[in-house]
Amino acid sequence: MTPSPWASYPAESRGRLHPEPSDARRGPRDAFQRDRDRVIHSIAFRRLRHKTQVFLAPDGDHFRVRLTHSLEVAQIGRTLARALGLNEDLTEAICLAHDIGHPPFGHAGEDALKAAQQETGGFDHNGHTLRVLTRIERSYPDWDGLNLSWETLEGLAKHNGPQRHPGWALRAVDAQWPLALDSWPSLEAQVAALADDIAYDNHDIDDGLRAGLLTLDQLMALPLVAQGWTAVRARWPDVAPDRLARELVRTQIGTMVNDLLAETRARIAEAKVDSADAVRATPYALVGFTAGMREAERDLKRFMYANLYHHPQQLTAAAAARDVVAGLFAAFRAEPALMGEGWGDAPTDEPDRSRHVADYIAGMTDRYAVARYRAVIGPVDMPDGL
Incomplete structure (x- = not known):
């Protein structure tokens, strides 16, 4: 598809902080x-x-x-x-x-x-x-x-x-x-933000159902989901419900994508933007859902917080995770040498010392954080796999 006038063009980039010569040896990118x-x-x-x-x-x-x-x-x-x-x-x-x-x-x-x-x-x-x-x-x-x-x-x-x-x-x-x-920011950045919402709104439903923390009956309390489920069941009336769950998720993603495209095109036309800089000069978001979809998406988020993210099983695991991170921070801040080569030479003054320790911990994977906690502090009760 031919790029639109309001797109970002690499040839018009504001560049990089550190100028780099073009290097064709690394490909025509x-x-x-x-x-x-x-x-x-x-x-x-x-x-x-x-x-x-x-x-x-x-x-x-x-x-x-x-x-x-x-x-x-x-x-x-x-x-x-x-x-x-x-x-x-x-x-x-x-x-x-x-x-x-x-x-x-x-x-x-x-x-x-x-x-x-x-x-x-x-x-x-x-x-x-x-x-x-x-x-x-x-x-x-x-x-x-x-x-x-x-x-x-x-x-x-x-x-x-x-x-x-x-x-x-x-x-x-x-x-x-x-x-x-x-x-x-650019329309590309605005698209990325809404793509994030669409992805986790729907894929977390898939994972919640798979984990047994959500049920289809619970989800039917949401009109957006109920509407999608009705459409899916109408197409495959003889297929077992558990096999249709992912079809529901795909249908819902498509519905949200189509709504966003229609609304965004209307906003772009109304704003009459003709460049990426004109997008930045617009004092409101040009990428977004219709009012109805925006409210439905907020309802879905509220439902997910109440029934999945704040599920008792999730809260128990989260409390243990916070203890691991807090324990590591206290230990490393008190004795930076415990962080090992490349990180143990920490600043002595604040806030640089604490930020250095946080940089180290933030880079950890879940399993490495637990392993370091067990090595530096002691046993900790965490889910299997950690």
Whole structure:
């Protein structure tokens, strides 16, 4: 599909913090293709395969982890970008990288790091994503970070909208290379944010059903789900319900995607944007759901928090995970040498010392965090597999 005027064009990129000469030896790729590839080849991206999405140490190989979630977000993001005439490579780069800053154990781990750093600025996984990509990853001889393009970093910083009160990590990145935090980002970044919502809203239903923490009967309380289930059952009236659960999820994803495309096209036409910079100058989101779908999606989120994310089994596992992260933080902050080579030489002053320790812990996978806890502190009761 021919790119639209409002798409991001790699030839018009604002460049990289550290200028790089073109190097044809590494293939005929443009700036956004290189960004996507750098994310995929990074150590931080590989570690996502052992970081929690919803379930800690899921009993079985069929549940999602942070890596598979990121791949599914990228798949939905590419579909949306292609339909809207946007740059698919930039969209994919943002989708793939958006969760790189998550610590072990998902939001439970983030809550523990936030509490541990309460006096030193807190912790935010989105700000940490930018910190990883601009500082902590060290794959290149001439600079720290992956030296991604301005458009990719801007999209990651603002994929959920303008950042008018950024945390310390994001402020530090912005001070080094201003990302216009108070404006809306490119359409590619806005697409990535909604692709994330569509992915986890629906794929968490699939995992919740598979785990036995959700039932189809419960889900029928949601009109959006009930409508999709009615359509699925009408097409396959003689197929067992448990075999149709994933068809329900696919149907629901399609419904949300089509709603988003129709609404976004209408907003773009009304705003009369004719460039990526015109998109940034628009004081509201151009990518979004209709009012009805937006409310239905919020209802779905509320349902998932009440019935899956805050399920007693999940809360018990999350409490254990927070104890592991809090225990590691206290131990490493008191005795940095326990972090080992490359990390044990910690700053002596605050807040740098605490932030250094948090950087180390945030990079851990779930299983490595538990292994370090057992080695440094002692036994801990965690789900099988950890």
